[in-house]
Amino acid sequence: MALTDKLTAIADAIRDKSGITDLLTLDNMVTNVADVYDTGYLEGHVSGYEAGKKSQYDEFWDSFQDGGRRTNYNGAFRGTNPRIDGGWTDTTFKPKYPMCPTDSGSMFYYSNITDIENTAIDFSNSTSFGYMFQGSLVKFIGVMDVTSCTELLYTFFAGYSIQRIKKMIVNENNVFTHTFRYCNVLSEIEFEGDIGNDINFAFSPLTLESARSIINALYNYSGTDITHTLTLSTTTKALLSDGDRATITQKGWTLA
Amino acid sequence: MITESINLIKLTASDGYVLTNGEAYSKEVYLGCNDKAENWREITEAEYQEVLKKEEEAFDVYDNSLGN
Secondary structure (H helix, E strand, O other), X not given: OOHHHHHHHHHHHHHHHHOOOOOOOHHHHHHHHHHHHHHHHHHHHHHHHHHHHHHHHHHHHHHHOHHHOOOEOOOOOOOOOOOOOOOOOOOOOOOOOOEOOOEOOOOOOOOOOOEOOOOOEOOOOOOOOOOOOOOOOOOEEEEEEOOOOOEOOOOOOOOOOOOEEEEEEXXXXXXXXXXXXOXXXXXXXXXXXXXXXXXXXXXXXXXXXXXXXXXXHEOOOOOOOOOEEEEEOHHHHOOOOHHHHHHHHXXXXXXX | OOOOOOOOOEEEOOOOEEEEOOOOXXXXXXOOXXXXXXXXXXXXHHHXXXXXXXXXXXXXXXXXXXXX
């Protein structure tokens, strides 16, 4: 092979790796070899880094979620009391598999996660929701189907940051034991199904729309001798019309 | 035009008192159709605060049992 052919081959190889289309002098080739190396290193580093990150992500979540088979999520994303920074946050809370917990107790207890509204969690098989959000920084919650659980024991208790619960799917058997106590900034909640036992939102500045969703879900005890109590905050009660109050009381519920 | 007669029975606690039926507490209540005024009684604000304090203590016991 003639020397010029060899130089042309080297120049072609450099152009192939660098994307340059210009004619290359020998000086250009010296400079561009270094550039080809740097580009290759950077691209390889980045793709290698991303591949490594994905591999670590898969390895962790495959183990943590048992390949998607995990159902006991008791305390799974909890933090510590008193709170410290770090741990489970919106950055680290990136579950690989949809979650279908049968035990959701303390799941986000003192967690630093703020938003689970769009996280794929199907609660419909969960029989435990005790202390689930106590002390957490969670602000937005998605759909919570609690129909498989009887007692919602302190579920949102001390959920000081909770602003919105997109939807609660309930049935008349659910018992609300201090469920919403100290939900001091909860303003939006929608109910689907039947509320059949005393329920207390004394700490929550619910919107009128939310209050009416609750009123609509109250089980109708008229024609029976059963009475239950709906407790609302002073703020929310002031929004109700006489018609709202009449609907509540005619369904056999005392408004406190 | 719609004319409605809405019958509401409202109980209001005296100054310095809170109404309770033993489970719920409020300064004023609108009685449900199956409820009666005699199911509600007045307690003082101090008694109400005592109730809250006992509830908090009961909760603290459980919270401490959860561990960190």
